[in-house]
Amino acid sequence: MIFAKVRGAALCAAVLLVSACAASPEQPAAAPPTQQPSTQPGTPSSSLPPGQVKTSDNVKLVTNVPRAAPLNGADDWNTDLAFQGDYAFVGNFGGFSIYDISDPTAPKTVSQVACPAQQNDVTVHGDLLILSVDEPRSGEGCDSTDEERAWEGLRIFDISDKKSPKYVSSVATACGSHTHTMVPKNDKLYVYVSSPGPEPDSKTCPPPHKLLQIVEVPVSDPKSARVVAAPDIPIKGAEEGSVGCHDITAFPEKNLAAGACFGDGVLLDIADPVNPKLLQQISDPENFQIWHSATFNNDATKVLFSDELGGGGAPTCDAKTPATKGADAIYDLVDGQLQKRGYFKIPREQQESENCVAHNGSLLPVPGKDIMVQAWYQGGVSFVDFTDSDNPKEIGYFERGPFDGEGGIAGSWSAYYYNGYVYSSDIQLGLDVLEITDPLTDPAKQVKMDDFNVQTQKTY
Structure with a gap:
């Protein structure tokens, strides 16, 4: 999502890390909502009632865990999402x-940390959790406010104790x-x-x-994390306006990275990651x-790029918008x-009240096939087989009817496969x-992941 959004007052501002504000670690998941009879891909969904769940025959909603205080304002x-062992x-x-x-x-909820900022894109590595802050704030700490435009960047936490994460440091x-x-290297x-x-x-800015x-984070001394490079990469057209990427996906073992850099896609050699x-x-x-984003296939012979037409807040999954806009494009690497x-x-038309466009997804580890699960905001979650690069097709989906609460912006931000479930x-x-x-996706269930950060791909 790229459009700007003004943040309200910080939640639990007097407390940096809140297990006290968190829901009970033993909070159970809610029961799954009632589902309508399944339908096949391609069925128009413009008449789906608010909140009503619909799926293809091969997909089911297992459960839902609602947002809880202090993170439900x-x-x-x-x-975004990341995974490690038995934790999401x-x-x-x-x-x-x-x-x-x-x-x-x-x-079950283990802990919740109140640390307000736009995005809070999350990754995990060992005992470290990193958050992206894309909003000028009064300072680096979780008690900062949005009333002064003084700092933005990365925040780093120690998650060795999952019940009590600790703020460690930041990098502007x-x-x-x-x-x-x-990008781990040695x-x-x-x-x-x-x-x-x-x-x-x-x-x-x-x-x-x-x-x-490029920030270097010494795993044994994360407090000393610092920017070590801002390389000169010769992008055509950079002099005409905004420079930067929305999203970069690295494939370290292939020495490759693919960047979705707002107006263009880029392919990078990262043999020397700095x-x-x-x-x-x-x-x-x-x-x-x-x-908006890039996903390699399992052997890095393809890249699927997505287009976030309208910035995530527009209803682009309607009959007025061509099928090549706000969509995915598949590129073979030859x-x-x-x-x-x-x-x-x-292939399902959404209502005019539903923000819908291609967003975050991940590859399923299926040998010999290129299958991805992807979020589409209020368009729900889609499974796409792009093994045939010229003719990608949907093989399953999940979605709800329009969100009828306050705010308007809703739906799936990220949808990732991890150890048998999405x-x-x-x-x-x-x-x-x-x-x-x-049958197409079941082989993925034989693959056991120890951790998963979607923008750092591995061969499975």
Whole structure:
């Protein structure tokens, strides 16, 4: 999501880390809502009643865990997800939550941390959790406010005790951090920071601005984390306006990264993670407005880019919007160069009140197949088979009718596959757990992941 949103007052501002404000660690998951009879992909959904769940025959909603205090205010939108062992970590504009998912059918809240800031894109590495802050605030701490534009960047937490995460340090980055990507290399952890800019006369985002910044986080001494590089990457058109990427996905074992850099896609050589080299820049002005994210297939022979037409707040899954806009584009990687193939967009028309566009998703570890699960805001969650790059197709879906509460912006922000289930971070309604049972996807259930950060891909 890229549109600006003014944050309200900090929740539990007097307390940096709140187990006291958190829901009970033993809070049970809510029972799944009643589902309508399943339908096949391609069925129009414009008449789906508010809140009503609909799925394809092969997908079911296992359970839902609603947002809870202190992260359930009007401005506390659920955002991104990360996983480690039996835990799921869910970002939120108000902070982040940790859930015990050892039983995926009944996740339990372990702790919640009130640390307000826009985005709070989340990753985990060992005992460290990192949050992206894309909002100038009065200071680096969780007790900061949005009343002074003095600091933005990364916040780092110690999560060795999941019941009581501890704030460790922060790193200020130019124009903040909209998203970030971990690139482990030997015994070091590098973090690629993505942010748009510059903003003239800004304290935190002055010109000039680089495509990305690189933070080194010493795992044994995270307090000494610092920006170690802001490489000069020769992007055509950078002189015409905003510079920066929305999202970068790294594939360290392949020495590759793919960046969705707002107006363009880029392919990078990251053999030296502190000195990435531009391999290719691609554009698609006829179809793509905001290059939002990138996903490699399992052997890094393809990249699926998504377009967040309208910035996440517009109803672009309607009959008025072409199927190539606000969609996915599949590129084959041939002799080191990206070649455009087909497009994919969910085939169900959404109502004019439903913000809907391609958003965050992840690959399913299915040998010999290219299958992805993806969030579409109020368009729900879609499973797409892009094995045939020219003819990607939906093989399953989950969605609800329009959100009828306050705020208007709703739906699935991120939907990721992890150890047999899909976890969907719903902006307004909390954590959804989904399951797909299908001959195409069942082989993924044989793969055991120890951790998962979607922007740092591995071969499975």
